[in-house]
Structures are given as C-alpha cells and as structure tokens.
Amino acid sequence: MKLQGIIPVMLTPFKENNEIDYDGLRRLTDWYIDNGANTLFAACQSSEIQYLSLEERINITKTVVSQTNGRIPVVASGHISEQLNDQVEELNAIYDTGVDAVILITNRLDVNNQGTSALKQHFEKLITQLPQDIKLGLYECPAPFRRLLTDEEISYFAQLENMLVLKDVSCDLSTVKRRVELTKNSNLKIVNANASIAFEAMKAGSEGFSGVFNNIHPDLYAWLYKNRFSTHPLVTEIAHFLAICGAAESFGYPNIAKLMHTKLGTFKCYNSRVIKEDLITKYWAVEDLLNHIMQASDDYRKKITESGL
Secondary structure, eight states: OOOOEEOOBOOOOBOTTSOBOHHHHHHHHHHHHHTTOSSEEESSGGGTGGGSOHHHHHHHHHHHHHHHTTSSOEEEOOOOOSSHHHHHHHHHHHHTTTOSEEEEEHHHHSTTOOOHHHHHHHHHHHHTTSOTTOOEEEEOOOSSOOOOOOHHHHHHHHTOTTEEEEEEOOOOHHHHHHHHHHTTTSSOEEEEOOGGGHHHHHHHTOOEEOOGGGGTOHHHHHHHHHTTTOOOHHHHHHHHHHHHHGGGGGTTTTHHHHHHHHHHTSOSOOOOSSOOSOHHHHSTTHHHHHHHHHHHHHHHHHHHHHHTO
C-alpha cells in the first residue's frame, strides 16, 4: 500500500446547531474521490479534531471508511491528548475504525517540545501499546504548536518498515529536498502540505500534495502532479495560480472551503467550531474572493481539456 498523491485533509461539515452533518460528510468523501484524491486524511486539523470529542472523531472516521468502501486508502489521526494513556486509547480507537494507517501528530509525541530524546521515548512507549500490524504515518500538525522533525528523527522513523508517510509542514523547499534524500531507500514517503512550494516540491520528490486547498480544487493539484515534469506552459501557469490561491487560507479557513461546498451542494452550512464568528461578516469580501477562485478554477479546467494534457 502506498500513501501518496493527492491527500486531502478532510473537512467536518456541521449542521446549523454545530452537530456533525454525516450526510454532508458522505457527499464530501465522494467529491474528493471524484476529483482526483488518491488517499483521504480523516480526523486531522482541518477536521477540527481539537473541537471534537473522541466519540465524534471515531464516528467521522468510521463514516469516511464506510463511504470510501475500499476505493482509495483512508488514514486518520485524532489523538489530541497530552498523556500517554489517553493517546493510547485514542489511537487504538482510530485503528479499530478500519483505517489503512494511523497518523501520529509530532507535537503529541513531544508535548513539551523537549527534543529528540523525549520524542523517541514517548514514541517507543506508545508503539508497544498499539497493534503489532499497525501501519503508521507522521503529521507535523501546526496546532497547538508546530513540532518539526529533525534530520535525525526523520532517519530514525525511516528505519521502521510500517512508517509510510510524513505530511511535511516545514513549508521550506530545501527541507523537503533534504527529507526526500534521507528517506529515499525507505517506505517513508514525504508529502508536502504547503501550496507556495507545491509544484517545486513535486518535482523535487514530494510524493504528491496534502495541503488545505485540496478542499477547493484537488483535481487541479492532481493534474499538476501528473504533469509536473511537462514543459507545457499551461503547467507553470496553473502552478502559479494554485500558489496564489493558497494565500486565501488566511481568509477564514476552514469556513471559506466550507462556503464553497455549500455553493456546490456538498454541505448545507459553512459554519465551524474553530471560528465562532460568521465568515462573511468577519472577512470582508471573502465570498467575492471565493467566487473568483471558483471561476478561475473552472476556466483552467477548460484550458486543460483544450490542451489535451
């Protein structure tokens, strides 16, 4: 099993009363698959796991696994606790949903940011209490703080045959390149999550893209990844467009992505638990910005069709 390509970090749709909209989640799962996703990442930061109970984290993951029905792999994280015993409970519960791999959040392996020794010690205690056949990945989740892995730690994890993917949040092309080199003879694949360096990272060996704008136009990222070595001018043009669009994350993500899905009919509401204020009120002209992104994305889809690529 390979965990690579276009890996959306999944949203969690809510009803007006902020309860989870499971019908919307099923529609979203199909939308990702229909638009070029190769793997789904459920129960991640974009899913608002810090604002979900363990039962909710389990239920959204079960829903995604069921709806996907083996079409593509599903991975999930969902461990937000600080104490080892609580993390063991969370991760075993996520494993029991039937996911293809369980993703470890790096800042949960070193909750006080003490360094390599603390991270290894926590991981080695944790792994003894997880199923022996478990497949794992790593995620440098920015919340509650970004805990980037050192080169030594990357090499340490790359020695493990069941460690399959790192969602790289270094947001630095030279770091991505170095990590690709460090893991080249291992099962561990590096997948960049930053839109600004997505194209260059793909060409440098990042095995796809796992950024938040896979919630907006994953099909364009899938096309870019497929054509990353092409010299056709449209490839560079779309790469520039996608990098610029990534800046819209600061305009109320994840709600801006949810707003698009209300326009598509995937969701009924665009509210979240992480942003309490109404998106359109708080972020001036955000809907107009989103409309431009959606229209330009459609325009590029037409150009792709016309190009024959």
